[in-house]
Amino acid sequence: MVFVNQxxxxxxxxxxxxxxxxxxxxxxxxxxxxPGTPVDTELAVKQWDRLRETLLDLGHTVHVLRPVPGLPDLxxxxxxxxxxxxxxxxxxxxxxxRAAEAxxxxxxxxxxxxxxxxxxxxxxxxxxxxYLPEAYGxxxxxxxxxxxxPAAHAEAQEVLGRPxxxxxxxxxxxxxxxxxxxxxxxxxxxxxxxxxxxxxxRVLGQLFPDALLADEVDAFAFGLNxxxxxxxxxxxxxxxxxxxxxxxxxxxxxxxxxxxxRKGGGSVKCCIAELRTG
Numbered sequence: 001m002v003f004v005n006q007x008x009x010x011x012x013x014x015x016x017x018x019x020x021x022x023x024x025x026x027x028x029x030x031x032x033x034x035p036g037t038p039v040d041t042e043l044a045v046k047q048w049d050r051l052r053e054t055l056l057d058l059g060h061t062v063h064v065l066r067p068v069p070g071l072p073d074l075x076x077x078x079x080x081x082x083x084x085x086x087x088x089x090x091x092x093x094x095x096x097x098r099a100a101e102a103x104x105x106x107x108x109x110x111x112x113x114x115x116x117x118x119x120x121x122x123x124x125x126x127x128x129x130x131y132l133p134e135a136y137g138x139x140x141x142x143x144x145x146x147x148x149x150p151a152a153h154a155e156a157q158e159v160l161g162r163p164x165x166x167x168x169x170x171x172x173x174x175x176x177x178x179x180x181x182x183x184x185x186x187x188x189x190x191x192x193x194x195x196x197x198x199x200x201x202r203v204l205g206q207l208f209p210d211a212l213l214a215d216e217v218d219a220f221a222f223g224l225n226x227x228x229x230x231x232x233x234x235x236x237x238x239x240x241x242x243x244x245x246x247x248x249x250x251x252x253x254x255x256x257x258x259x260x261x262r263k264g265g266g267s268v269k270c271c272i273a274e275l276r277t278g
Contacts, residue, residue: 006250008185008231010058015227016108016273017052018065020044020075025263029095030175032265044260048075051234051256051271058232058254063275065108073098075261076270078126078178080105084138084160085278087115091125094147117159123152126273127176131162133276134186136207138162141189143177145169167204168197173220178269180219182226184212184233184251190226190242192219212249218242222258222267227274236267 024039055062068074080101081088088109093099105125109116123129128148130141140162142153150166157164167177171194174180180195190212193201204211214224223239233246237255246253258267 008250008252010229010231011186012059012061013229014061014063014275014277015055016063016065016077016080016275017048017271018074018077019067020048020261021067022069022072023075023261023264024072026072027097029097030265031173032262034263037263039263040260044075047256047258047260048271051258051268054234054254054256055227055272058229060229063108063112065104068100068104071098071101071104073264074101074104076127076264076266078270078273079124079176080273081109081116081125082123082129082131082140082156082160083114083274083276084131084140084162085276087117087160089123089125089156089159090116090118091127092119092122092152093124094122119152119155121149121152121155123148123156124176127178127270128152129156130177130181130183130189131274131276132183132187132189136163140164141177141181142166143169143180146172146175165203165207167200169195170197171195175265176270179222179225179265182224182228182233182235182269184226184228184246185230188212190214190224190246192216192224195219212242212245214239214242214245222262225267225269227268227272234268236262 128143174195181191218239221238222236223242226235243253
């Protein structure tokens with residue numbers, strides 16, 4: 001059960017984002033993308049700016065990648081790597097349209113002095129990995145079925161020294177784990193059961209009995225593509241039902257409008273990678 005009115009304590013975090021200066025839907029590599037639907041790039045930048053300013057207003061640190069012409073999906077900064085204790089496990093993208101993004105992220109981590117490990121397996125960073133430092137000794141939840149290969153789960157475990165729980169995604173509309181499951185604090189998750197295999201649902205139910213379950217309406221509104229700092233939960237403004245559940249559980253929902261970036265199949269979390277130095 002979720003404890004109503006439980007006091008939630010935020011923790012200052014460090015994030016990585018990339019402006020959608022060159023964002024557009026030029027190809028379709030997930031069910032949400034339609035190259036025939038026009039994108040208002042100016043509005044996308046304004047909405048992204050508000051998201052970044054919200055993080056700053058909450059006291060978090062935000063690093064910014066320089067956008068690159070020809071890489072419209074670089075705005076989805078969460079996909080470039082997974083970081084734990086000062087080590088960055090780099091992405092190797094499934095689709096050639098995004099392959100060059102990996103080099104941009106690699107250069108950033110090199111400039112920052114991080115230990116960077118280039119992946120030998122297809123994975124898309126925090127798109128398919130979620131880290132819970134206070135759950136089960138520091139657990140990595142890992143999605144597969146559409147983008148990331150299961151072999152990358154084992155590789156991440158070896159690189160990062162954290163246990164990895166593999167979860168099979170079964171609905172292509174939830175092509176990344178972060179479209180179906182969100183981390184609210186360092187040990188608590190919210191997820192949409194229908195995005196996962198029956199076996200994965202059972203495992204999640206056993207390990208996370210206190211999870212907030214999202215319904216189909218909020219899941220399809222990208223409500224689970226969220227970012228939480230322990231108290232505040234930034235989520236898509238259309239996910240009103242999930243916002244109410246979060247408030248009842250003692251969190252402070254922070255609705256964010258990202259209509260343009262949703263056209264590429266992403267929302268709040270897709271735009272934000274967490275940088276974990278230890």
